[in-house]
Amino acid sequence: MALAVSAQAQTQASPQESTAENGANSMVVATREAPPFAMKNEDGEWHGLAIELWRNIAEGKGYDYRFVESDLAGMIDGLQDGRYDASVGALTITAEREELVDFTHPFYATGFGIVTRKSSPGWLNLFNNFFTLGFLKAVLALSALLMLVGVLFWLAERKHNTEEFPEGARGIGSGFWFSAVTMTTVGYGDKAPRSTAGKILALIWMFAAIIIISTFTGMIASSLTAGQISGAISGPDELDSVKVGSIEKSASDEWLSDQGVGFSHYPDVAAGLEAVDAGELDAFVYDAPLLRYSVKQMQLGNLRMLPGSFGRQDYGIALPAGSALREPIDIALLREIESRSWRDDLQKMLGKGD
Structure with missing residues (x-):
């Protein structure tokens, strides 16, 4: 259910105060495309697992909000400088980000996935x-x-x-x-x-x-x-010997760097998967559910995901540091993810793999 939006919300907030905590009626919520957690249709409307989760929370709490599109770095920076009241999507909770902003309780736990090419069949x-x-x-x-x-x-x-x-x-x-x-x-x-x-x-x-x-x-x-x-590789231990791609300033970026693996930057998952399909990369590393969903939707039959996931990721909603909204949003979020409808949505969008 869409809620009413106030166009003057952002202009009423100072750089150091979020709009919602400053007394304005409308929240500015940043997001970015990360199927199936955040997706934008042809009409510019947002939907997806994280988007619907936020809608349910906002409706229950009576929050008035509007979505704005951002990049991954901007979803964090915008919370710091007061442009946004929340950032919603497939946003991984990391120690580095936690030093800059606050996160709600995790609403989804996963790991990193690896996509590579299938071997040529036959003799x-x-x-x-x-x-x-x-x-x-x-x-x-x-x-x-x-x-x-x-x-x-x-x-x-x-x-x-x-x-x-x-x-x-x-x-x-x-x-x-x-x-x-x-x-x-x-x-x-x-x-x-x-x-x-x-x-x-x-x-x-x-x-x-x-x-x-x-x-x-x-x-x-x-x-x-x-x-x-197997394709080009059979596990994460072989990443340092092949051509790898990922998304800059993402959690997988940090994980690959910690593992000592060099890699090329790509703007989004689709570009990375297309590079693997074309033979420009041997493997693409990113969030496992996003990769699994994208491989299925893009119908690239030459690609396969390696079994399992690697590392640990928790998705949460990011808020400005010290936000008074964290506690009420946490309570509403926990109620949502404990519901049968949330489990059904996960099953529908991600299948049994996640």
């Missing part, structure tokens, strides 16, 4: 995984081990079995071949140790090879499977 993607740096390192390490064992076989056999393990590079190659077929349990039988030392070495290598080949097979299978089901 092409599986084939590409064989040419990753990790796979190459594993193959080189295994080859080096086979060469080492092959040289040991050659040293043990070169004087006792010169036909199969001759001197020089050809004999070393024979040792490498024997160590490889023994490890894979193929055992062509074209070469076999004749000396006692060679036979003992072969016996030790057979048992060791069982453990080595099992471990190596598991590593390769894990690597290829992870490559099939």
